[in-house]
Amino acid sequence: MPIALSVNLNKIALIRNSREGDFPNVESFGLKSIAAGASGLTVHPRPDQRHIRPNDTRLLALMVKRLSSQEKPLEFNIEGNPFAPARDNYPGLIPLALETMPNQCTLVPDSDSQKTSDHGFDLTKDGAALAPLIAQLKNAGIRVSLFMDPDLEQIKLAKKIGADRIELYTGPFAAAYEESAEAAQAVFEQHSAAANLALELGLGVNAGHDLNLENMTLYRDLPGLQEVSIGHALTVDALFLGFDTAVAAYCTICKA
Template structure:
């Protein structure tokens, strides 16, 4: 089963645009989980343009109580750059998973994966420290097989595929999406042979998910912007359910 982790950054962005606590991040996270999502994702950037440091711990407390009361296992996924700042935050908040993502100063959103020929040495240090705290690690990658051959040496538990190229091709036509999907299939099959788990995220939606959810070994998709955009049309709970249906999790 493919798990859906909903990225709530956009809720925080809307709240921060006005100040105060509207919309309420915790209340809407609860609605997301009540609709059936399997996890919550945040990307607390250094400039706090959406998720603030306080949000990280408020969500941790909320999810701990939610799991206890519902007797469920809702996962908390934190995304961020390999840096002392993010490492300290992860070790204090203790999410279930930390997803390391390369960050370019001034970028609007993450738009590329790691180049392990130059990033591997630094990544190994952060991955080891995070894993030593009992936290699963995923790293943001593209589908280049030569690059993926270096993944095993980093010690990461999972790879999260950057799915922007697939989603943008699918926007043009499903046929173009299918042609790009082939590179993800080959990459996924290689990672499976290396016993590396597979996550995915970036611009996945209810149109392109039915195909992408067929990816060999896919365990989790992390989705924020497009789900929240769709929620403006049909409501938050309905959007989550539609995305779950698109992954094949709900019929």
């Protein structure tokens, strides 16, 4: 089956936020992504609002619902830290998800001090606190994915606390790919073992972080991979190729 490409719009919002006004407009790039073939959109609102803001999330959620059809179903994915408190006009991830009703909410253990997400959950520590939040989202009809490292025992715990999917953190894979083919294959095999276990347990498998047009030629063979969320590399590629062409190139490699 083709892998769904969810375009992460955070970097578009980051560029916008570097100036006053609304240029580039995040919603227009969401439209461009879908027109170029993306299966959905991802946003990762943070309490410090460094890129995607709560109102961006609301507008994009409505847009995806409006454009989705039986012929071309689209998905909206909200990522973030469920434990980060509300701040200013950021209501917190769970309230924002329950308000906007995405198809998927991906829970991520990040903080303001991190430039970007850089590790998966430790469910021996956070599992008990996550379980009721997962149940709350699922009871509202929202699919829940947990951002995870390829740790087999942790993936068993993800199933135990009620997650629907895992999103494998691919930063170490991308770094290994830059190092050598052998290093990339070794990490890929770890991820494959994690994906196979997830599939055995009945969990869906997503992936994201530092995936690009080069390393996706290997990573797209991950067993059962359903969705990749790509933003940073796609935005950089768009500087060279043009945005529509970059999205289409990622769609092609996902469907290969």
